[in-house]
Amino acid sequence: xxxxxxxxxHSGYGHTERQxxxxxxxxxxxxxxxxxxxxxxxxxxxxxxAWAMLDSADAIVMGGPTYMGSVSAALKQxxxxxxARWMEQRWAGKLAAGFTTSGSQNGDKQxxxxxxxxxxxxxxxxxxxxxxxxxxxxxxxxVEDPNRLGASxxxxxxxxxxxxxDVAPPAADLETARRFGTHIxxxxxxxx
Amino acid sequence: xxxxxxxxxHSGYGHTERQxxxxxxxxxxxxxxxxxxxxxxxxxxxxxxAWAMLDSADAIVMGGPTYMGSVSAALKQxxxxxxARWMEQRWAGKLAAGFTTSGSQNGDKQxxxxxxxxxxxxxxxxxxxxxxxxxxxxxxxxVEDPNRLGASxxxxxxxxxxxxxDVAPPAADLETARRFGTHIxxxxxxxx
Amino acid sequence: xxxxxxxxxHSGYGHTERQxxxxxxxxxxxxxxxxxxxxxxxxxxxxxxAWAMLDSADAIVMGGPTYMGSVSAALKQxxxxxxARWMEQRWAGKLAAGFTTSGSQNGDKQxxxxxxxxxxxxxxxxxxxxxxxxxxxxxxxxVEDPNRLGASxxxxxxxxxxxxxDVAPPAADLETARRFGTHIxxxxxxxx
Amino acid sequence: xxxxxxxxxHSGYGHTERQxxxxxxxxxxxxxxxxxxxxxxxxxxxxxxAWAMLDSADAIVMGGPTYMGSVSAALKQxxxxxxARWMEQRWAGKLAAGFTTSGSQNGDKQxxxxxxxxxxxxxxxxxxxxxxxxxxxxxxxxVEDPNRLGASxxxxxxxxxxxxxDVAPPAADLETARRFGTHIxxxxxxxx
Numbered sequence: 049x050x051x052x053x054x055x056x057x058h059s060g061y062g063h064t065e066r067q068x069x070x071x072x073x074x075x076x077x078x079x080x081x082x083x084x085x086x087x088x089x090x091x092x093x094x095x096x097x098a099w100a101m102l103d104s105a106d107a108i109v110m111g112g113p114t115y116m117g118s119v120s121a122a123l124k125q126x127x128x129x130x131x132a133r134w135m136e137q138r139w140a141g142k143l144a145a146g147f148t149t150s151g152s153q154n155g156d157k158q159x160x161x162x163x164x165x166x167x168x169x170x171x172x173x174x175x176x177x178x179x180x181x182x183x184x185x186x187x188x189x190x191v192e193d194p195n196r197l198g199a200s201x202x203x204x205x206x207x208x209x210x211x212x213x214d215v216a217p218p219a220a221d222l223e224t225a226r227r228f229g230t231h232i233x234x235x236x237x238x239x240x
Numbered sequence: 241x242x243x244x245x246x247x248x249x250h251s252g253y254g255h256t257e258r259q260x261x262x263x264x265x266x267x268x269x270x271x272x273x274x275x276x277x278x279x280x281x282x283x284x285x286x287x288x289x290a291w292a293m294l295d296s297a298d299a300i301v302m303g304g305p306t307y308m309g310s311v312s313a314a315l316k317q318x319x320x321x322x323x324a325r326w327m328e329q330r331w332a333g334k335l336a337a338g339f340t341t342s343g344s345q346n347g348d349k350q351x352x353x354x355x356x357x358x359x360x361x362x363x364x365x366x367x368x369x370x371x372x373x374x375x376x377x378x379x380x381x382x383v384e385d386p387n388r389l390g391a392s393x394x395x396x397x398x399x400x401x402x403x404x405x406d407v408a409p410p411a412a413d414l415e416t417a418r419r420f421g422t423h424i425x426x427x428x429x430x431x432x
Numbered sequence: 433x434x435x436x437x438x439x440x441x442h443s444g445y446g447h448t449e450r451q452x453x454x455x456x457x458x459x460x461x462x463x464x465x466x467x468x469x470x471x472x473x474x475x476x477x478x479x480x481x482a483w484a485m486l487d488s489a490d491a492i493v494m495g496g497p498t499y500m501g502s503v504s505a506a507l508k509q510x511x512x513x514x515x516a517r518w519m520e521q522r523w524a525g526k527l528a529a530g531f532t533t534s535g536s537q538n539g540d541k542q543x544x545x546x547x548x549x550x551x552x553x554x555x556x557x558x559x560x561x562x563x564x565x566x567x568x569x570x571x572x573x574x575v576e577d578p579n580r581l582g583a584s585x586x587x588x589x590x591x592x593x594x595x596x597x598d599v600a601p602p603a604a605d606l607e608t609a610r611r612f613g614t615h616i617x618x619x620x621x622x623x624x
Numbered sequence: 625x626x627x628x629x630x631x632x633x634h635s636g637y638g639h640t641e642r643q644x645x646x647x648x649x650x651x652x653x654x655x656x657x658x659x660x661x662x663x664x665x666x667x668x669x670x671x672x673x674a675w676a677m678l679d680s681a682d683a684i685v686m687g688g689p690t691y692m693g694s695v696s697a698a699l700k701q702x703x704x705x706x707x708a709r710w711m712e713q714r715w716a717g718k719l720a721a722g723f724t725t726s727g728s729q730n731g732d733k734q735x736x737x738x739x740x741x742x743x744x745x746x747x748x749x750x751x752x753x754x755x756x757x758x759x760x761x762x763x764x765x766x767v768e769d770p771n772r773l774g775a776s777x778x779x780x781x782x783x784x785x786x787x788x789x790d791v792a793p794p795a796a797d798l799e800t801a802r803r804f805g806t807h808i809x810x811x812x813x814x815x816x
Contacts, residue, residue: 116323117358117776121316127308134308140563141622152758152774156358158734162546163355166309166348169561169584174619177553179524182728186786198728200553200693210762235558238624309584332755344566344582350542354738361753361776366811369745371716374536378594390536392501392745402570427750430717432814500703500710501742508697515692540742547739550693550732
């Protein structure tokens with residue numbers, strides 16, 4: 049039977065949704081693993097079926113925009129709604145990973161990934177890091193390199209603040225996300 | 241004229257409110273500086289008078305409970321509501337400080353302080369650290385020592401999960417908060 | 433064939449060594465997994481046999497004292513000496529975990545764990561979180577509870593600054609470390 | 625009498641030294657404030673005169689390269705050598721700030737700034753954030769914008785791994801550093 053990965057995300061303007069979809073594509077590209085996109089709205093009610101799917105997932109990947117230096121309140125509300133499951137450690141032993149988008153190159157995205165990671169740690173989950181060397185870090189590099197932003201704890205994307213989700217984040221960041229998805233799927237298969 | 245410090249806080253069950261009040265007491269204990277407690281609900285509407293008071297404050301102190309490893313969504317919503325002010329850097333050059341309460345001794349409170357601090361950094365504010373050596377770190381130490389939790393970036397308090405705000409956080413953590421308030425007030429007076 | 437876990441550590445006064453040994457005991461308690469303690473001195477020369485053992489390990493667990501808010505320079509030197517392996521991503525896909533000791537209850541140990549974790553992330557490793565609910569967080573709790581310090585990213589221990597490694601860290605922190613070791617070993621067995 | 629700022633730095637290949645010099649230039653550009661560059665080697669002996677200058681400084685600015693996700697061991701050794709001063713809280717009430725350089729755009733520089741900041745917090749110092757809005761975050765932005773990297777906790781610079789300190793970090797990052805220096809000097813003047 050196929051392994052299941054739930055990709056929980058919040059997206060304010062559609063940029064983070066594009067990143068989430070690229071991760072899901074990367075996961076689906078691996079045989080035997082399937083991704084489900086879960087907009088955070090579907091988790092507003094803790095009795096909703098989307099919660100049961102999280103409970104049975106092999107891995108939970110979570111992401112949202114970095115707003116004012118940390119994860120959006122909308123994604124944080126999902127985290128808080130998981131507290132009954134945390135007390136039972138119902139998700140312990142699953143795999144987890146994270147992603148985030150913001151307007152600036154750095155923009156404190158590191159904090160957001162740390163925040164998601166710490167949440168996963170409290171749930172007793174294992175954390176899948178990005179597993180990509182940095183791009184765009186030499187004279188022959190460019191902004192078209194995968195992992196051009198030089199992330200390590202998860203996937204980062206940058207979307208210009210005056211551009212819609214049709215053009216931002218750029219292809220390099222979506223490719224980074226796709227590769228990350230494939231890495232996540234490969235990890236899920238290695239985890240028994 | 242007196243210097244003004246606004247103490248913005250969210251409190252789910254009253255424990256963080258006790259910490260906020262202790263900080264305010266510590267601030268008020270210093271001549272020439274006055275504290276105002278601002279429950280985060282008063283900031284739900286960005287046209288509310290409480291926002292104007294933040295704009296004119298000498299320092300903004302912020303705190304909330306650590307839920308699932310980071311600051312409560314309720315305090316985060318306030319942070320996001322400040323984004324128009326951020327774009328104008330209207331708060332740049334003010335002083336800032338932070339505090340948090342959680343049920344466990346450590347409980348990832350460090351992340352919450354880092355998150356508040358990063359928010360203050362994005363606003364161009366200066367950060368006032370706790371300025372207290374750790375207590376309860378030797379054979380003659382006890383849980384009654386100020387800064388018994390060994391914080392550095394701001395004030396931490398711990399409230400047992402089965403105790404109401406009438407008894408938790410304990411006196412040591414409230415004294416830590418009070419001293420921190422007095423330090424904040426002294427810094428405000430040194431800042432021209 | 434048995435799975436191998438290398439426990440790399442620096443210990444200034446012996447306290448962190450006790451924690452490292454407790455983790456190794458916990459690992460060895462699980463059938464089919466063996467731990468090797470690697471004092472950081474054995475890694476001073478990158479041609480030393482201890483490096484080859486890291487290269488072939490299934491998991492690398494790393495720890496050191498928290499000095500002045502982050503990992504000791506001695507452990508950091510080991511991290512820097514790994515940079516050639518990082519460029520080849522030779523450790524990618526291994527499991528990793530971290531631990532630290534300091535004199536105060538909190539004492540910025542979170543930073544140290546984050547620092548070790550980020551190092552593991554750069555190497556493309558997966559991170560094993562502590563997987564223990566916090567102890568000593570209710571009126572019936574005590575300092576004898578496992579995970580009394582309420583850590584999540586790895587194992588924390590606290591050693592009174594006037595006590596030698598014969599008595600500090602206390603039994604609760606060593607038990608926390610032991611359980612963490614057993615969890616690490618169980619994860620190694622689930623990882624193919 | 626002029627206010628004094630000590631700029632303590634470690635530089636492996638000269639890139640961080642260029643950043644340190646740019647910060648010092650920015651400080652010196654402000655009337656009534658003078659900067660002294662202090663290579664970390666001068667602090668190897670805690671009896672060296674450079675330590676006495678730190679003791680009498682109005683502000684201490686610290687920086688180093690980000691190696692393997694955190695501050696270089698060489699800068700960390702300086703931090704550890706300050707522990708006797710920490711016990712006396714001899715630096716409490718001074719201002720502090722931080723900077724770092726690494727090869728990749730992000731490259732976990734956030735961790736390094738957090739590490740320096742936490743060190744300053746333990747010493748009871750106040751932290752001066754970068755105070756610059758992010759550049760290069762819109763369709764009209766470019767890599768020549770000040771704060772092109774979108775930092776907030778301090779100054780970040782990026783130096784291509786195949787370029788010497790004659791050309792890297794680029795002008796934008798040195799200008800960011802210079803402006804940060806001027807902001808630091810202005811803060812020192814506001815602090816009594």
